[in-house]
Every structure is written in C-alpha cells, then in structure tokens.
Amino acid sequence: MxxxxxxxxxxxxxxxxxxxxxxxxxxxxxxxxxxxxxxxxxxxxxxxxxxxxxxxxxxxxxxxxxxxxxxxxxxxxxxxxxxxxxxxxxxxxxxxxxxxxxxxxxxxxxxxxxxxxxxxxxxxxxxxxxxxxxxxxxxxxxxxxxxxxxxxxxxxxxxxxxxxxxxxxxxxKVPALVRAALENGEQLKQVTEDATKTRFIYLGSGAYNGLAKEATLKLKEMTQTECESYSNLEFRHGPISIVDKETVVIVFTQNETKEYDQALVKDIQKLGGFVIVIGAAEEQLQADLVIRLSEELDDANRLNEVIPYFQILAYQRAVFKGFDPDKPRNLTQVVSL
The missing domain is CATH 3.40.50.10490 (Glucose-6-phosphate isomerase like protein; domain 1)
Incomplete structure (x- = not known):
C-alpha cells in the first residue's frame, strides 16, 4: 500500500x-x-x-x-x-x-x-x-x-x-530517532484492533496541539472514526464528559506539562477511558500504555519523533476496520475550488 x-x-x-x-x-x-x-x-x-x-x-x-x-x-x-x-x-x-x-x-x-x-x-x-x-x-x-x-x-x-x-x-538527530519510532508501532494494536474502542481523542499543547489536530485528521481520513483533539488541560472543561469505556485518549506529554498530565490521566481512567501517553515520560508516570521517547532531544525538537505513532495508529485502525487507506472516502489528493 x-x-x-x-x-x-x-x-x-x-x-x-x-x-x-x-x-x-x-x-x-x-x-x-x-x-x-x-x-x-x-x-x-x-x-x-x-x-x-x-x-x-x-x-x-x-x-x-x-x-x-x-x-x-x-x-x-x-x-x-x-x-x-x-x-x-x-x-x-x-x-x-x-x-x-x-x-x-x-x-x-x-x-x-x-x-x-x-x-x-x-x-x-x-x-x-x-x-x-x-x-x-x-x-x-x-x-x-x-x-x-x-x-x-x-x-x-x-x-x-x-x-x-x-x-x-x-x-x-531526528531522522535516526524517527527510524527507531517506525519500528515501535506494534504495541498500538492493543487499541487499534480492539472493536470495543470506538472513540479516539488526542491531547497536545503548544506546538503539539498542531500534532494533535493532525493526528485526529489522519484517523478521520483513513477510518471515519469519531475523534477529537484538544489542548491537554482544556479537555477537562467540558469535553471530558464524553469519556467512557469505549474511549481512547492519547496524551502527548512534555516536560512543561508532565506535572499536570498524571492527574489528567487518572481523571480519564476513573471514567473508564483507555489512556496512551507518548513523550519523554518519567518512570513514575502511569497510564494504560506509555510510549517513552528518547531523552536526547528537547520537547520542541522531537515533534517528528511523535508523528510515526499517530500515523501508524490510523493505518492500523483502517486495516482492522476493512478500509483501504489509499482510498479514503470523499477525498482527493488536491482540493480545488
């Protein structure tokens, strides 16, 4: 493909x-x-x-x-x-x-x-x-x-x-770290191949908010899955009301947000949500799945190290649901007015 x-x-x-x-x-x-x-x-x-x-x-x-x-x-x-x-x-x-x-x-x-x-x-x-x-x-x-x-x-x-x-x-250092990330996507199948998970939410702040929005779009384009994105702490202000046992929340954590992310993860889990944390997470940070990234880069410079995970997640979900990722519904490669 x-x-x-x-x-x-x-x-x-x-x-x-x-x-x-x-x-x-x-x-x-x-x-x-x-x-x-x-x-x-x-x-x-x-x-x-x-x-x-x-x-x-x-x-x-x-x-x-x-x-x-x-x-x-x-x-x-x-x-x-x-x-x-x-x-x-x-x-x-x-x-x-x-x-x-x-x-x-x-x-x-x-x-x-x-x-x-x-x-x-x-x-x-x-x-x-x-x-x-x-x-x-x-x-x-x-x-x-x-x-x-x-x-x-x-x-x-x-x-x-x-x-x-x-x-x-x-x-x-980014290309080498991305190459390593591309070899690390199999663990995502515990959610991408789980039919009970129907809703996906991405949380990212700062520059990572752009990644969260793009991650949501990739999933929508390839699978038509219900998904949303928010800034990490903004999620508590209303959107958290939709979390249930069918919800997967992917949190892009950073050094600037880690102090608050653990409490946010616990709040989501209390409501039944499955939480994936991706970032240079400390050992004590707990979630349902933690993908720890390299400590070699500052958070701002490792944006590309995060990208393979949400692209692979969307691809895996599409294959699991029987969609052809190369032929997304209602889309063309170039949009013309």
Whole structure:
C-alpha cells in the first residue's frame, strides 16, 4: 500500500530534507510578524511550525488558514506591520493558497515563502522564496511523510534563522530517532484492533496541539472514526464528559506539562477511558500504555519523533476496520475550488 510505504520510509526522506534546508540560503530581512498558512493538514502543520518558530527565534509568529487571508484580510494584515507569509502546500497548487498569495501580491509590507513538495508550481512562482522538497512525491491521498518533512524543514529553517547551533545539532538527530519510532508501532494494536474502542481523542499543547489536530485528521481520513483533539488541560472543561469505556485518549506529554498530565490521566481512567501517553515520560508516570521517547532531544525538537505513532495508529485502525487507506472516502489528493 502506498500509505504504508510512505509512512515507513519517511526517515530516509528526513535525511534528504535536512541536507536541502541546511544547504539553502534564506532572506534574513526582519519582519514584525511571520504568518504560517495552509489548508487541512498543512494548516495543522502551520500551527505546530508557528509555535515552534516563535519559541526558537523569539519573533512573533501566528498560524492562519489560507482562506482567511483573502476572506478576512484586515483581521490578519495590518498596514502598519511588516509580514513574512510562509505558505505550505504539498502539491503547490492548493486553490486557497494560490488565491491568498495572488490577493496579497504587490503589498509592500509582505514577503512570501513557499514550502512545498513540488517546486515547479504556481505557488512557487508567486513567492519570493521557496523550500522545495521535490524528492517527496506521495501517491497516497492522505499526507504522511510530506507532513513530517515539511514540518522538519520549517524547524530547520527556524533554527538557521536563529543561528542556534545547539538546536541544529538536536535536529540532526531526528531522522535516526524517527527510524527507531517506525519500528515501535506494534504495541498500538492493543487499541487499534480492539472493536470495543470506538472513540479516539488526542491531547497536545503548544506546538503539539498542531500534532494533535493532525493526528485526529489522519484517523478521520483513513477510518471515519469519531475523534477529537484538544489542548491537554482544556479537555477537562467540558469535553471530558464524553469519556467512557469505549474511549481512547492519547496524551502527548512534555516536560512543561508532565506535572499536570498524571492527574489528567487518572481523571480519564476513573471514567473508564483507555489512556496512551507518548513523550519523554518519567518512570513514575502511569497510564494504560506509555510510549517513552528518547531523552536526547528537547520537547520542541522531537515533534517528528511523535508523528510515526499517530500515523501508524490510523493505518492500523483502517486495516482492522476493512478500509483501504489509499482510498479514503470523499477525498482527493488536491482540493480545488
């Protein structure tokens, strides 16, 4: 299956992405605000990338759905501020991205960059700069290695922009850690092959909130499973009411959240929920399944180490339910208006 192969080969692609971005020179002109934008998976990528970029560079960064930039320009673009708009699209032909870039074309306070897996496209032609990952050519409809690699490219871009050698050194370790994670997904079958589990919820905060949203989308696309995502502690404020014995909650834990995550896990378990914790979890953290990640990286730099687990979970669930992950219902590889 294309989807499975593209998930399982993404570590090799990450190595190529590292080489591409490390070799590229970028415009270093300062701007007031960096806006990351995309649609669907690419917008969820934008959320993670914007939060990562701001944390690494110290510069203000926000994520905006591409359609908002032409439907509600004045909500996001102020004449008195300068912007760099980083547009993200696997195909480079996403309708809303092209419309937004053309809508803002010629504005003297806006610089643009395209991040894409196809550098010979209208999006790349319109923008001032391009990160083109042309070796990634997914045949599957759902985005897997393209998501991981475009996010990784933007992490490397942020690290180069900040000129932080320590962060770049950590990011250089990512492909090897992802390769290890891809070999560690069998343990997820205790929930993906359990017919009594009907509802899946992902919890992630900070940059991991973008991953939680993307994890939910992968499961919806491949399996039509009922699933939702929230920021970790926001889950208590109403959504926790749906937890029962048919519910699986996947918590992306971090050093910043670990103090609160154990209590959250216990609250979910008291209601009958099955809890999976993924992160650099301490030994004393308990859940129904704990997937402990490497201590080699800071939480922000291990985003890609988490990605294989939710992609594999969605794939396994699809196979168990008899769906073809390569042919998700009602979807095409490129959405055109």
């Amino acid at each position: 294309h989807t499975y192969n593209e998930i399982m080969t993404q570590a090799d692609k990450l190595e190529k992405t590292n080489a591409i971005v490390q070799a590229q020179e970028f415009n270093e002109d300062a701007v007031d605000i960096t806006l990351f934008t995309g649609c669907g998976t690419s917008f969820y990528l934008a959320i993670a990338a914007a939060r990562y970029y701001q944390a690494v560079t110290g510069d203000l960064a926000l994520a905006v759905p591409a359609s908002e930039l032409f439907l509600h320009e004045s909500t996001y673009i102020l004449p008195s501020k300068s912007y760099r708009i980083i547009s993200i699209s696997r195909s480079g032909t996403t309708s809303e991205i092209i419309i937004a870039l053309k809508h803002l074309e010629g504005a003297t306070n806006i610089k643009t960059m395209a991040v894409t897996c196809n550098g010979n496209t209208p999006m790349a032609e319109i923008t001032d700069e391009v990160i083109a990952l042309n070796d990634i050519s997914e045949k599957s409809v759902v985005m897997t290695q393209s998501f991981a690699n475009m996010l990784y490219a933007l992490q490397l871009y942020a690290a180069k922009t900040s000129k932080c050698v320590e962060i770049l050194e950590q990011l250089n």
